[in-house]
Structures are given as C-alpha cells and as structure tokens.
Amino acid sequence: MELNDFLVDDEFLRTFAIVAIGGLGLLVGSFLNVVIWRVPRGESIVSPPSACPGCADTIQARDNVPVLSWVLLRGRCRACRAPISMRYPLVEAGTGVMFALVYLRVGPSVEVVAYLYLAAIGIALLLIDLDVKRLPNVIVLPAYLVLPVLLAVASAVDGDWSAMLRAAMGGMLLYAFYFGAMVAYPGGMGFGDVKLAGVLGIGLAWMGWGALVVGAFGAFLLGGIFSIGLVLSKRAHRKTGIPFGPWMLAGAAIGIGWGEGIWGAYLSLMQ
Incomplete structure (x- = not known):
C-alpha cells in the first residue's frame, strides 16, 4: 500500500469523525431545546414527553428527528397543524455546527x-x-x-x-x-x-x-x-x-x- 492510500484513509477518518460529532450535536441540540424551554420554568427535563403546546399531543419519535422532522412537517404540528417555531431546528443545526467546530479546534483528544x-x-x-x-x-x-x-x-x-x-x-x-x-x-x-x-x-x-x-x-x-x-x-x-x-x-x-x-x-x- 502506498503512502497516498494512508493519507486518503486518514482524511476519510477525519471527515467521518467531524460528521459523527456534528450528528451528535444535532441530537444534543434537540435535547437543549427541552432544556431551554423547561429549565427557566422549573419543569423537569425528563418527563413528561415533549408535546405540542397547541393541542398537547405527544410528539412521536418519527416527528422528533433533529431538523429533518421540522422540514418534512413544514414547520407544523402533525396533529393540529399549529406552527412550530423555526428556533427549534436552528438550535439543533447550530449545536451540530458548534460541535463540529469544537472538534476541529481541539481535535481527537x-x-x-x-x-x-x-x-x-x-x-x-x-x-x-x-x-x-x-x-x-x-x-x-x-x-x-x-x-x-x-x-x-x-x-x-x-x-x-x-x-x-x-x-x-x-x-x-x-x-x-x-x-x-x-x-x-x-x-x-x-x-x-x-x-x-x-x-x-x-x-x-x-x-x-x-x-x-x-x-x-x-x-x-x-x-x-x-x-x-x-x-x-x-x-x-x-x-x-x-x-x-x-x-x-x-x-x-x-x-x-x-x-x-x-x-x-x-x-x-x-x-
């Protein structure tokens, strides 16, 4: 195997790590949305499950995929069609980007x-x-x-x-x-x-x-x-x-x- 093959492998692993850390950030960002809403109100961040503030319908797992669910639902609740703030996907995406930047700065340490x-x-x-x-x-x-x-x-x-x-x-x-x-x-x-x-x-x-x-x-x-x-x-x-x-x-x-x-x-x- 030539040196270039090792370099390609190293670059692939680095890219994979950045994407993986960014994906982790998306998931953490979804949780942060709960923290940001509930902590100032003195509510538990564990229970009850997230629900639509309009109709109180529990948000299903398929509708809780960071960023993607909001896009597919066109920013509205599946049950009552009430609008869902764009802030939610922005927090998720922003956390994903921030996590990737942190990894780029600090590295695999x-x-x-x-x-x-x-x-x-x-x-x-x-x-x-x-x-x-x-x-x-x-x-x-x-x-x-x-x-x-x-x-x-x-x-x-x-x-x-x-x-x-x-x-x-x-x-x-x-x-x-x-x-x-x-x-x-x-x-x-x-x-x-x-x-x-x-x-x-x-x-x-x-x-x-x-x-x-x-x-x-x-x-x-x-x-x-x-x-x-x-x-x-x-x-x-x-x-x-x-x-x-x-x-x-x-x-x-x-x-x-x-x-x-x-x-x-x-x-x-x-x-």
Missing part, C-alpha cells in the same frame, strides 16, 4: 469532551439569558464540578498537569474580576454573570493565557459595540438592562477558537 460539554451548556445559557435574563444555577453550578473533572482526566491521560493548574487559576481570576466589577457597578453586572465567569475562565485558561485575555476582553468589546448600537438607534438608553451572558459566551468562543493566535499576533506587534 480527551479534552474534546470537556469542550463539547462547555459548548452545549453555553448554547442553552445563551438562549435562556436572552429569553428570561437569567443564568440558571442548575446549569452553571454543576459545571464547576463537571468541567474540571473532565479536564483533570485529560491531564491524567497526557501526564501534564500544567494546563490544569492554569485552568484553575484562570477560573479564579475571571471570577474575581467579574465579582469586582459587580461590586463596583451593581447595575451593570449580576451574580449570575460572576458565576458563569468562573466556568468560562477554566475553559479559556486551559487553552492558554492568551485565550483567557482575548476571551475576557472580547466579551466587553462585543457587548459594548452592541450596547452603543442600541443607544444610537434609540432602541435603548444608557441605563437599559442588557443580558451580558451572551456576550461572555461569544467572547469565550472567540478566545477558545482563536485567542492564542490573536494574543500571539498582538505580542509580536508590541515588540
């Missing part, structure tokens, strides 16, 4: 599980914060255990604990920074943002200090640009409360994806 978990809860928190302006403890607080455990397993497998130590320090630093901002300006920062900051600091700092700096700065840059745009368009005023969680998560995504490269380029310009 143990820590990819940690970042897929972070991506999943990030999508849920983003939409919940937009909907009800809250970051539920039931999602944020378990991440303080789950994420470090997953990253600790990665450190144990790699035999390198430096990234784990950096992640712990990054989580504490970003938590302290947001806590200080909340104390200094209570109207502009909620304690939910502070708690989320610690989780994001862990995930960002694992990648590197550059990822942490870029991710933290990116949140304020994006949030500031958006707020200024709202004020200039007269859709808000200076004291209007705007959820900051989505911008924290967007900044973290930038930091994890490109933070180290951006930080390296910045440092090179300073030399």
Whole structure:
C-alpha cells in the first residue's frame, strides 16, 4: 500500500469523525431545546414527553428527528397543524455546527469532551439569558464540578498537569474580576454573570493565557459595540438592562477558537 492510500484513509477518518460529532450535536441540540424551554420554568427535563403546546399531543419519535422532522412537517404540528417555531431546528443545526467546530479546534483528544460539554451548556445559557435574563444555577453550578473533572482526566491521560493548574487559576481570576466589577457597578453586572465567569475562565485558561485575555476582553468589546448600537438607534438608553451572558459566551468562543493566535499576533506587534 502506498503512502497516498494512508493519507486518503486518514482524511476519510477525519471527515467521518467531524460528521459523527456534528450528528451528535444535532441530537444534543434537540435535547437543549427541552432544556431551554423547561429549565427557566422549573419543569423537569425528563418527563413528561415533549408535546405540542397547541393541542398537547405527544410528539412521536418519527416527528422528533433533529431538523429533518421540522422540514418534512413544514414547520407544523402533525396533529393540529399549529406552527412550530423555526428556533427549534436552528438550535439543533447550530449545536451540530458548534460541535463540529469544537472538534476541529481541539481535535481527537480527551479534552474534546470537556469542550463539547462547555459548548452545549453555553448554547442553552445563551438562549435562556436572552429569553428570561437569567443564568440558571442548575446549569452553571454543576459545571464547576463537571468541567474540571473532565479536564483533570485529560491531564491524567497526557501526564501534564500544567494546563490544569492554569485552568484553575484562570477560573479564579475571571471570577474575581467579574465579582469586582459587580461590586463596583451593581447595575451593570449580576451574580449570575460572576458565576458563569468562573466556568468560562477554566475553559479559556486551559487553552492558554492568551485565550483567557482575548476571551475576557472580547466579551466587553462585543457587548459594548452592541450596547452603543442600541443607544444610537434609540432602541435603548444608557441605563437599559442588557443580558451580558451572551456576550461572555461569544467572547469565550472567540478566545477558545482563536485567542492564542490573536494574543500571539498582538505580542509580536508590541515588540
């Protein structure tokens, strides 16, 4: 067998892995739709089974295939023909794309599980914060255990604990920074943002200090640009409360994806 045959096989396996991870993301996205709807209302995410809000008819398995079912049903309930929000397939497709991007960034490693978990809860928190302006403890607080455990397993497998130590320090630093901002300006920062900051600091700092700096700065840059745009368009005023969680998560995504490269380029310009 020639070298080119091995390269083709490697490329096929890589493509298969990306597609498989993306498919997993579609399934997770379907579950996230349940989480996004029920958690803010204090409802169980396990039971009862999903049902049409119009006619209360239980959604059958054939009508619960991510994205495809919505397309085949033309965005309507099979039983009563009530419209089904396009948000459902968008969340499913978006989660699939995000999972594939995470795999492309992190690669076939143990820590990819940690970042897929972070991506999943990030999508849920983003939409919940937009909907009800809250970051539920039931999602944020378990991440303080789950994420470090997953990253600790990665450190144990790699035999390198430096990234784990950096992640712990990054989580504490970003938590302290947001806590200080909340104390200094209570109207502009909620304690939910502070708690989320610690989780994001862990995930960002694992990648590197550059990822942490870029991710933290990116949140304020994006949030500031958006707020200024709202004020200039007269859709808000200076004291209007705007959820900051989505911008924290967007900044973290930038930091994890490109933070180290951006930080390296910045440092090179300073030399």
